[in-house]
Amino acid sequence: MEVIITDTVDEIGRLGAEAVAQLVSRKPDAVLGLATGSSPVSLYDDLARRVSAGEISLRACSGFTLDEYVGLPPEHPQRYRMVIEQDFVSKVDIPSESVHAPDGLAADIPAACADYERMIRDAGGVDLQILGIGSDGHIAFNEPGSSLASRTRIKTLTSQTRRDNARFFDGDLDAVPSQSLTQGIGTIMEARHLVMVANGAGKAEAIRNAVEGPVSAVCPGSALQLHPHVTVIIDEPAAALLQFQDYYREAWAAKPHWQGS
Numbered sequence: 001m002e003v004i005i006t007d008t009v010d011e012i013g014r015l016g017a018e019a020v021a022q023l024v025s026r027k028p029d030a031v032l033g034l035a036t037g038s039s040p041v042s043l044y045d046d047l048a049r050r051v052s053a054g055e056i057s058l059r060a061c062s063g064f065t066l067d068e069y070v071g072l073p074p075e076h077p078q079r080y081r082m083v084i085e086q087d088f089v090s091k092v093d094i095p096s097e098s099v100h101a102p103d104g105l106a107a108d109i110p111a112a113c114a115d116y117e118r119m120i121r122d123a124g125g126v127d128l129q130i131l132g133i134g135s136d137g138h139i140a141f142n143e144p145g146s147s148l149a150s151r152t153r154i155k156t157l158t159s160q161t162r163r164d165n166a167r168f169f170d171g172d173l174d175a176v177p178s179q180s181l182t183q184g185i186g187t188i189m190e191a192r193h194l195v196m197v198a199n200g201a202g203k204a205e206a207i208r209n210a211v212e213g214p215v216s217a218v219c220p221g222s223a224l225q226l227h228p229h230v231t232v233i234i235d236e237p238a239a240a241l242l243q244f245q246d247y248y249r250e251a252w253a254a255k256p257h258w259q260g261s
């Protein structure tokens, strides 16, 4: 696992976007795994800048969101398919119809989850998965206690996650759905490269548990320790509780140029 500690959120975005840009330069039709939430916004903005500058094109790429709330109407601004449209798709040149999300309004939820797994498989699997992390260590909506081998399924949100996410619903906790459809940890682990971004002191404990804690369903993010290609890009406050932060800085400073993302 590579841990990169940066000074600013913009730098997190730049380094995350650099990993996507390197991928797309060698594989123009890459399959991108797309996280919602505030953490990846600077990464999406940096990709938008690169697309506008003509440095890269995402026209041949496709995308899959990690998760979706259950029950939000199609036009709801917090439906994750809408959020990703606003935060990413509308800013770059990826065709909207190439970006998919689980169907949070499906009448047959197990079938919708199986369909989503099939769509990812049919696309050839995710090349690069962008991830945030919840303050309780969740990835996508895999809350603590989620099976580390789980597949796309319905998941009930913890009260902490609902409280954290109430800020996106004008602070109205009752408006935050209590369930989601989420890629499982087993699904996420099949992506070829995982890029986790996090910032702020509120993520310090989750980052410590994910990067240096025991691999345990108590912290779903800790499953990343079992993946052969993970890049964690964080700012100083999010890194504050890491035991080996000096080593991560030294390794990053000494990284051979040819190694790439």
Ligand code: GLP
Binding pocket: 035, 036, 037, 038, 039, 040, 066, 067, 131, 132, 133, 134, 135, 139, 140, 141, 161, 165
């Ligand atoms: C949400 C999403 C996750 C996201 C996490 C952190 O609940 N389902 O994919 O990583 O919370 O969000 P944020 O980046 O806004 O802190």
